[in-house]
Amino acid sequence: MSGELPALLAVTFRAVMDHVHTRLAAEGFGDVRPAHGFVFQYLSFHPEATAVELGEHLGVTKQAAVQLVDELARRGYVERRPHPTDRRSRVVALTARGWACVERVTALWRETERRWAELIGEDRLGALREDLTALAADAAGGRPVPLRPLW
């Protein structure tokens, strides 16, 4: 059958993330919503981001971004500190708990990949990764793909 690949991508991703969320919940990280994942993702690569930056990356208003940050701060995943030079601004950083959660997600993803390697073999998995990288790059057409709300 042809034309079903996009759906297959979605279904696979969905199944993985359902599993990850179940595991996270069992390990005490049950209070993270899908949208939070994108905050974590961004903060782990931009450790001193501001709320406005975060909003731009997530494609939401600054007000919504601040609300997300407040919620995560209340739950102990992030911390707001005064900006070193700009007194209007405050930087958002992951706390130890925030980092721990990020670590768990990446560990679970690696675990998933190991499982997949067993299923289809290292070679096929390598080809899969390589091909998907090419397809994603082509589909994105040079634009950055924001990795936004999906899970």
Place this chain on the structure above:
Amino acid sequence: MSGELPALLAVTFRAVMDHVHTRLAAEGFGDVRPAHGFVFQYLSFHPEATAVELGEHLGVTKQAAVQLVDELARRGYVERRPHPTDRRSRVVALTARGWACVERVTALWRETERRWAELIGEDRLGALREDLTALAADAAGGRPVPLRPLW
């Protein structure tokens, strides 16, 4: 690098669907929200579904399902008809416009796959489809994966 495959699935799917939505909008189907896609998907395989059935499949309450249907009916994509035997119930069916929209999506997906075949070759694409099918089945662990809100 290892552990990035789940993200790669998401990014690829996201890029494809962004493209599809852009094209749909340009062809006069600009008034469909992501959630509608799942309604279409379900109705195209269950042509005489009820609102309650739809709600169960989408994982939302029947009230939310009815609201979705009303919205799509207002825009001419679906139609509500009396149920042939059960006078409490009404069946929801795609209109000509609804079917046209579904056709366009599947055509755009096929087009995407043809493009991908050019990029990585028929063989690799076949392997990709085969492997992803296996991984999805394994990740789902026997459970049906509902193909719910993602786009």
Place this chain on the structure above:
DNA sequence: TAAACTTAGTCAAGTTGGTTGACTACTCGT
């Protein structure tokens, strides 16, 4: 170096897409 402009964040109100709960009308099994 002061006036004009821009930017980070806040406050408040409105919108949207859902929820739960209570209800009516109908169906079905015994």
Place this chain on the structure above:
DNA sequence: ACGAGTAGTCAACCAACTTGACTAAGTTTA
């Protein structure tokens, strides 16, 4: 033929956003 269950509706509520107006701090420019 009646009691339990089901399809759909109405109404009230809630969460996650939005838009718009604002303050305070920073930046540019003449």
